[in-house]
Amino acid sequence: MENLEKSTLSEDFFPKNYDFKVNEEKWRKEWNETKLYEFNYQEGKPTFTVDTPPPYVSADHLHAGHIMSYTQAEFIVRYKRMRGYNVFYPMGFDDNGLPTERFVEKKYKIDKSKITKSEFVELCLKETEKGIETYRNLWNSLGISVDWSKTYSTIAPLPTKVSQWSVLDLYKKGLLYKKEMPILWCPFCGTAISQSDLESKERESKMNYIKFGLKDGKTGLIATTRPEMLPACVAVYYNPTDERYQYLEGSNAIVPLFNFEVPIKISEAVDKEKGTGLMMVCTWGDQEDLEKWRLDNLPTKNLITEDGRLTEIGGKYQGMKIEEARKAIISDLSEGGILEKQESIIQSVNIHERCDTPVEFVQSKQWFIKITNNKEKWLEMGKKINWFPSHMYNNYEIWVDSLKWDWCISRQRYYGVPFPFWICQDCDEVILPEEKDLPVNPFEQKPPFEICPKCGSKNIEPEKDIMDTWATSSCTPFLLREIVGRPELFPVDVRPNAHEIIRTWDFYSVVKSTLHFDSVPFKNLMISGHGLDEQGRKISKRLGNYTPSDQLVDEYGADAIRYWATGAGLGQNLRFNPKEIKKGKQISTKLWNVARFIMMYNQNTVGEKPAYECADKWIFEEMNKTIEEATKHFESYEYAKAKMAIEDFFMSKFADYYVEFVKYRLNGNDSGSKAAALSTLKEVFCNILKLYAPIIPFITEELYQYFKENKNEKTIHISEWPKAVKKLEEIDISDFDEAMGAIDEIRKFKSENQISLGAEINEYKLNSKVNFEKYKLLLENVGKVNKFV
RNA sequence: GGGCGUAUAGCUCAGUUGGUUAGAGCGUUACGUUGACAUCGUAAAGGUCUCCUGUUCGAGUCAGGAUACGCCCACCA
Numbered sequence: 001m002e003n004l005e006k007s008t009l010s011e012d013f014f015p016k017n018y019d020f021k022v023n024e025e026k027w028r029k030e031w032n033e034t035k036l037y038e039f040n041y042q043e044g045k046p047t048f049t050v051d052t053p054p055p056y057v058s059a060d061h062l063h064a065g066h067i068m069s070y071t072q073a074e075f076i077v078r079y080k081r082m083r084g085y086n087v088f089y090p091m092g093f094d095d096n097g098l099p100t101e102r103f104v105e106k107k108y109k110i111d112k113s114k115i116t117k118s119e120f121v122e123l124c125l126k127e128t129e130k131g132i133e134t135y136r137n138l139w140n141s142l143g144i145s146v147d148w149s150k151t152y153s154t155i156a157p158l159p160t161k162v163s164q165w166s167v168l169d170l171y172k173k174g175l176l177y178k179k180e181m182p183i184l185w186c187p188f189c190g191t192a193i194s195q196s197d198l199e200s201k202e203r204e205s206k207m208n209y210i211k212f213g214l215k216d217g218k219t220g221l222i223a224t225t226r227p228e229m230l231p232a233c234v235a236v237y238y239n240p241t242d243e244r245y246q247y248l249e250g251s252n253a254i255v256p257l258f259n260f261e262v263p264i265k266i267s268e269a270v271d272k273e274k275g276t277g278l279m280m281v282c283t284w285g286d287q288e289d290l291e292k293w294r295l296d297n298l299p300t301k302n303l304i305t306e307d308g309r310l311t312e313i314g315g316k317y318q319g320m321k322i323e324e325a326r327k328a329i330i331s332d333l334s335e336g337g338i339l340e341k342q343e344s345i346i347q348s349v350n351i352h353e354r355c356d357t358p359v360e361f362v363q364s365k366q367w368f369i370k371i372t373n374n375k376e377k378w379l380e381m382g383k384k385i386n387w388f389p390s391h392m393y394n395n396y397e398i399w400v401d402s403l404k405w406d407w408c409i410s411r412q413r414y415y416g417v418p419f420p421f422w423i424c425q426d427c428d429e430v431i432l433p434e435e436k437d438l439p440v441n442p443f444e445q446k447p448p449f450e451i452c453p454k455c456g457s458k459n460i461e462p463e464k465d466i467m468d469t470w471a472t473s474s475c476t477p478f479l480l481r482e483i484v485g486r487p488e489l490f491p492v493d494v495r496p497n498a499h500e501i502i503r504t505w506d507f508y509s510v511v512k513s514t515l516h517f518d519s520v521p522f523k524n525l526m527i528s529g530h531g532l533d534e535q536g537r538k539i540s541k542r543l544g545n546y547t548p549s550d551q552l553v554d555e556y557g558a559d560a561i562r563y564w565a566t567g568a569g570l571g572q573n574l575r576f577n578p579k580e581i582k583k584g585k586q587i588s589t590k591l592w593n594v595a596r597f598i599m600m601y602n603q604n605t606v607g608e609k610p611a612y613e614c615a616d617k618w619i620f621e622e623m624n625k626t627i628e629e630a631t632k633h634f635e636s637y638e639y640a641k642a643k644m645a646i647e648d649f650f651m652s653k654f655a656d657y658y659v660e661f662v663k664y665r666l667n668g669n670d671s672g673s674k675a676a677a678l679s680t681l682k683e684v685f686c687n688i689l690k691l692y693a694p695i696i697p698f699i700t701e702e703l704y705q706y707f708k709e710n711k712n713e714k715t716i717h718i719s720e721w722p723k724a725v726k727k728l729e730e731i732d733i734s735d736f737d738e739a740m741g742a743i744d745e746i747r748k749f750k751s752e753n754q755i756s757l758g759a760e761i762n763e764y765k766l767n768s769k770v771n772f773e774k775y776k777l778l779l780e781n782v783g784k785v786n787k788f789v
Numbered sequence: 790g791g792g793c794g795u796a797u798a799g800c801u802c803a804g805u806u807g808g809u810u811a812g813a814g815c816g817u818u819a820c821g822u823u824g825a826c827a828u829c830g831u832a833a834a835g836g837u838c839u840c841c842u843g844u845u846c847g848a849g850u851c852a853g854g855a856u857a858c859g860c861c862c863a864c865c866a
Binding site for chain 1: 794800801815816824826832859860862864866
């Protein structure tokens with residue numbers, strides 16, 4: 001049968017093939033120009049605020065893992081936008097502090113002694129700019145729907161103001177204090193660090209058994225991996241129930257090589273089985289040393305300098321680096337016959353996560369936020385947040401339980417937000433700015449008083465430390481509202497991030513919002529997994545096991561990559577998989593071709609009264625189920641399940657069956673039936689596009705232009721999310737699955753007898769039970785059977 | 790050492806509150822199509838649902854235990 005309509009579907013009107021490069025570029029441009037994602041507060045419209053992680057600017061290694069975690073959150077954002085929320089989704093950049101400095105140091109191989117502070121900061125700023133640009137380009141090409149007009153960087157004036165306000169407020173509340181005490185120190189980075197900056201790493205080490213002089217000329221063995229700590233030894237301990245050492249009670253031990261006496265003490269905490277049961281305590285070799293030192297008020301011997309060398313306490317080893325001193329001391333012990341034996345062991349040591357250097361305990365004066373006295377509160381607040389997936393709360397709880405230190409937020413670095421404080425050098429009085437004067441740069445601005453209000457001294461200096469990166473980024477939940485001046489945007493609705501920053505960004509945000517406002521920082525927390533390479537290894541810069549993101553987008557297109565990102569359930573790791581990406585492309589192609597098919601017949605039915613049939617009702621009902629299911633899954637952040645539901649409907653029901661069911665009607669002469677088929681096709685397909693829109697925004701936008709009902713509507717992305725609607729209640733399709741079964745039977749028969757599905761057969765004897773009267777037309781036409789016998 | 794997660798076809802994963810013969814996609818094989826579809830269809834092969842014990846009329850699903858892998862934390866005399 002000849003079809004005039006078909007010939008009118010010109011290449012200009014609807015191209016045969018979908019060109020993702022051209023289309024994605026077109027819509028990218030359009031969305032940017034029309035400021036589609038720009039947030040403008042509207043009275044009465046519900047808001048949805050997203051506190052997306054401000055990434056570090058070390059953006060030269062963006063890979064599929066980054067794409068994965070950001071797009072997974074973005075699916076939800078797009079869904080919410082279509083649900084009618086006024087979405088506030090600004091992007092930020094964490095561009096200050098140690099991560100940026102380390103990045104710049106590595107990239108330019110900087111020797112810090114040969115560069116001035118301002119030159120260094122200059123480089124940091126330059127790299128920051130470049131990093132932001134890289135991110136912005138990639139995010140834009142992926143269709144991440146952030147509002148670029150509200151972009152912040154943590155070192156800009158407003159975020160600085162908020163961070164400074166935060167420490168000022170905490171100081172006034174007595175929750176921020178400066179104190180000199182043993183702290184965690186990174187000798188490589190030359191700064192204090194916090195417990196959350198630690199990682200542990202296994203390494204080979206030697207357990208040294210060293211002879212200590214005891215009373216009555218006896219000797220006792222002490223096992224240690226850190227013999228270089230000997231000069232800082234302040235006591236020796238044994239367990240009070242250890243019979244081997246009872247006779248030592250109240251006596252002293254002589255530290256070998258250095259020949260000074262230390263008291264011998266008892267403690268239940270000493271494990272008789274470990275080492276030799278005799279334990280030396282130094283200031284400070286490990287956590288246990290610190291405990292004993294605190295508990296028993298032991299004296300302090302500062303052995304380690306800020307650059308990781310021995311102080312004058314080290315005697316002849318003074319000035320040596322820790323590793324050097326260890327070797328030298330072992331060698332001397334050995335020569336003197338004081339080293340009984342050495343054993344190789346695997347030891348796990350705490351290292352600084354930014355540089356892998358083993359950390360030290362150093363006596364230093366730092367700023368701390370009180371957190372260890374408040375664990376119950378952090379747990380209580382953590383429970384008020386909805387965790388997706390819920391078991392991720394465990395990570396949080398374990399972290400809170402393991403807290404040993406107050407949160408050290410001061411860093412001895414260059415590039416970051418300064419504390420808004422001046423310090424009287426004579427009496428240590430902290431001089432505060434007025435809140436209204438924030439942000440302040442104490443290095444450039446004068447303090448509000450020239451004279452110390454406490455002691456009258458004129459010797460006032462700016463606080464020279466800067467804030468830790470988490471001390472500033474933990475303010476984002478109450479920074480966002482400041483960006484647009486809308487107090488009601490706090491607490492934010494959702495924070496999406498990967499699980500490795502639960503103990504930092506998430507925990508510290510809870511701390512700050514609690515201490516300032518007694519509120520949770522965010523209502524929902526959406527935790528993503530990691531991107532893995534094809535072998536299942538974590539994607540990392542070091543392994544180089546990834547294709548750069550821009551190359552991925554170029555090769556496959558944004559929709560296809562986004563499609564891949566739906567592959568892992570929330571919180572699960574996802575392997576990079578080119579086949580899944582190609583599948584994404586396939587879905588696009590299928591959508592395109594279905595659209596093309598519908599458009600071929602999309603003429604000359606205007607004004608016809610549609611006469612709906614069973615197949616129409618069936619596909620509407622299936623659609624309703626799909627809408628309900630997909631909506632339920634999106635509501636609980638289960639984008640992967642939503643995608644599966646949508647796909648099953650589109651591929652297996654709509655394209656495989658319904659489209660086949662209506663071909664004969666579209667080509668036939670029953671204008672009412674044809675109009676019904678066409679309007680059903682269009683309506684259902686339009687809803688399919690909407691359901692897919694959060695996941696593959698480009699092709700759905702392109703096709704929506706052909707199928708939207710309201711021609712004034714510019715974009716699918718703020719169109720209304722589909723609703724399940726009751727339709728065609730007068731039609732009974734309770735036996736429709738029987739008709740489907742009959743069609744399957746005919747298809748199978750043809751295939752088994754090597755007959756083309758398109759070929760007509762004269763006679764067929766149906767085995768399936770079916771209401772033949774009712775489905776005669778459908779069966780004859782879809783099965784292409786002339787006569788059933 | 791403690792906690793959490795994962796374990797289903799060659800690969801990637803679904804499997805709702807326990808209920809016939811455990812599914813999909815990709816891959817493989819055979820055949821057929823190629824007038825919306827650089828496709829598509831029909832079928833075949835492929836699983837002791839990691840293992841053990843239990844609860845039950847009935848367990849991939851629930852309980853207890855084990856193993857492997859991943860992650861978090863602790864230990865680091």
